Each structure stands twice: as structure tokens, then as C-alpha cells.
Amino acid sequence: MAVVKSDLIKELANNYPGFFKRDLTKLFEIAIHEMQEALKRGERVELRDVFTLEAKTQKARISRNPRTNEKVNTPKKKAILFKISKDWARKINEEK
Numbered sequence: 645m646a647v648v649k650s651d652l653i654k655e656l657a658n659n660y661p662g663f664f665k666r667d668l669t670k671l672f673e674i675a676i677h678e679m680q681e682a683l684k685r686g687e688r689v690e691l692r693d694v695f696t697l698e699a700k701t702q703k704a705r706i707s708r709n710p711r712t713n714e715k716v717n718t719p720k721k722k723a724i725l726f727k728i729s730k731d732w733a734r735k736i737n738e739e740k
Contacts, residue, residue, distance in 0.1 A: 649672065652672065653665060653668050653669055653672060656668045656672075666713050679697065680722075683697060683698075683699045683722075683724065684699070686697075686699055686701075692729075693729050693731055693732065694728075694729055694732050695726060695729060695732065696726075696727045696729075697724055697725070697726055698724070698725045698727075699722045699723070699724055700722065700723050700725050701713060701720060701721075701722050701727075702720065702721050702722070702723055703720060704720040705718050706718070706720060717730070725736050
């Protein structure tokens with residue numbers, strides 16, 4: 645099942661009835677924006693006991709097209725490394 649931002653906002657509004665939905669939406673947008681900016685700067689993003697995100701730089705290299713066996717220059721790029729916490733993984737994998 646996919647998680648949609650609007651569903652997350654609804655769940656937060658149900659759990660915290662003292663907040664307006666527009667404030668929760670703005671808070672969520674700020675948090676996501678700050679995570680994106682931190683990853684762009686090459687910093688590590690960590691939500692304790694949930695997950696970590698880290699931007700890894702892959703070096704430029706010469707790769708090959710498997711269909712034609714032609715050599716292709718692949719430029720340097722960043723990839724995001726996602727690592728789930730052990731506690732969270734255990735909770736997700738629990739059987740009900």
C-alpha cells in the first residue's frame with residue numbers, strides 16, 4: 645500500500661486535534677524541504693529509531709549497453725541510500 649501525503653496529514657490531524665490541517669501541511673512541507681536540502685548538501689538525514697537517508701556520490705565511469713555491447717560514458721551522480729532501523733523493521737515484520 646502506498647502512503648499518500650494527504651493520508652499522513654489526515655492521520656496527524658486525528659492524532660493532534662489542537663492543530664489546524666493547514667499548519668500540519670506547512671510543517672510537513674518544511675520537514676520534507678529541509679531533508680531535500682540536507683541531502684543536496686551531502687549531509688546525512690536521520691530520524692531516530694525510524695530510518696536514515698544519505699546521499700552517496702557515484703564516480704563517473706565507462707559502462708556498457710548490454711544490448712549492443714557499446715561503451716557508454718556514465719557521468720558522476722548522487723544516489724540516496726536508505727537504511728531502516730532494526731526496531732522499525734522488527735515492528736513492520738511482526739505478524740498480527
